[in-house]
C-alpha cells in the first residue's frame with residue numbers, strides 16, 4: 102500500500118503529495134548562510150525553483166551554468182524584484198553548454214578560482230525526451246547528445262570541482278551533490294550494458310535515449326558513494342533525484358516534436374496534475390541541504406526508492422563510469438585529459 106501511495110505522491114501535485122511515507126517541504130530547508138552552490142540549468146524550470154530556494158535561505162553565492170543569457174537575465178530580474186538587488190547579485194552566471202566538455206572544464210576551473218569553498222553541486226540541466234530539433238543527435242565529439250550532456254558533462258564538471266568539495270568537507274562541512282534523474286530511467290533498454298561508444302550511439306527512440314541518460318545519473322550516485330563517500334570522504338555525498346512530473350518548458354513545449362499528437366494531448370491533459378517548479382525542487386533540496394546519506398535515489402518529496410533493476414546494478418555502474426572515462430579521455434585528449442582532468446578520482450582501476 103505504501104508503494105502505491107508513494108507512487109501517486111511522487112508524481113503528482115496538490116493533495117496527492119501528502120500520501121508519501123517520507124515528508125519534506127521547502128519550509129524544512131535549513132539556513133544556508135555562508136554556503137556556496139553550483140547549479141546547472143539554474144535559471145529555468147526546476148533549476149530556477151532550486152536557485153530561488155537557496156537564495157531564500159540565505160546562501161552566500163550561487164553559480165549558475167546554462168546557455169540562454171536572456172533567460173538568466175529574466176530570472177535575475179524576478180529575484181531582484183522579490184528578494185532585492187543584493188540577493189540577486191549573489192548569483193553569478195557562466196555561459197556553459199555542458200555538451201561542450203572543454204568549455205565545461207574551463208568553467209569549473211574559473212569557479213575554483215572564484216571561491217574557496219563549495220558546499221552544494223546540483224547537476225540539473227538536461228536535454229529532455231522532447232527537444233525542438235531531432236531527438237537523436239550526436240555532439241561534435243561524435244557522442245549521443247543525451248549521454249554527452251545529461252551524464253558526461255556533469256561527470257566532467259563534478260570531477261573538476263571535486264578537489265574543492267573535498268577541501269570544503271575536510272574543514273568540517275557536509276558537501277552534497279545531487280543528480281537530476283527521473284522515473285523515466287525505467288525506459289532505458291533492459292539490455293543496456295554500457296560497453297562501447299557504438300552502443301551509446303544507437304538511436305533508441307526518444308524515451309529510450311532520455312531514459313538511459315537518467316539511469317546514468319542514478320548509477321553515477323551509487324558509484325560515487327562507493328568510490329568517494331565510503332572510501333575516505335564520508336562528508337562528500339552524492340544522491341540522485343526524481344522531481345515528479347513538473348510543469349516546465351521541457352514538459353510543456355518540447356514534448357510536441359517527437360510525439361506531435363500524443364505529445365500535445367499529454368502536455369495539455371496533464372497540466373492540472375503536474376507539480377510546479379517549486380514542488381519539483383523539493384527532492385533536490387532534500388538531497389542538497391539535509392540528507393546524511395549517499396548513493397540514494399530520492400523520489401518526491403524525499404522517499405528513497407530502489408529504482409529499476411538496472412539502477413541497482415553496481416557492475417553496470419562500474420562499466421558506465423569506465424566507458425565515461427574512456428570516451429571523455431579519447432575525445433578530449435589534447436584539451437582536457439592531457440591537462441590533468443582528474444578522472445582517476447572517480448574511475449579507479
Ligand SMILES: NC(=O)c1ccc[n+]([C@@H]2O[C@H](COP(=O)([O-])OP(=O)(O)OC[C@H]3O[C@@H](n4cnc5c(N)ncnc54)[C@H](OP(=O)(O)O)[C@@H]3O)[C@@H](O)[C@H]2O)c1
Pocket residue numbers: 141142143144145146147148166167168169170172197198199200225226227228229250281282283284343344345346347348349350351352
Ligand atoms: N519536468 C519534468 O517533469 C521532469 C521530470 C523528470 C526529470 N526532469 C529533469 O529535470 C531537469 C530540469 O528540467 P526542467 O523540466 O526544469 O527543464 P527546463 O525548464 O527546460 O530547464 C532545463 C534547463 O537546462 C538547461 N540546459 C539545457 N541544455 C543545456 C546545455 N546544453 N548546457 C547547459 N544547460 C542546459 C537550460 O538552460 P537554458 O535556459 O540556457 O537553455 C534550462 O535551464 C532535467 O534534467 C530533466 O531531465 C524533469
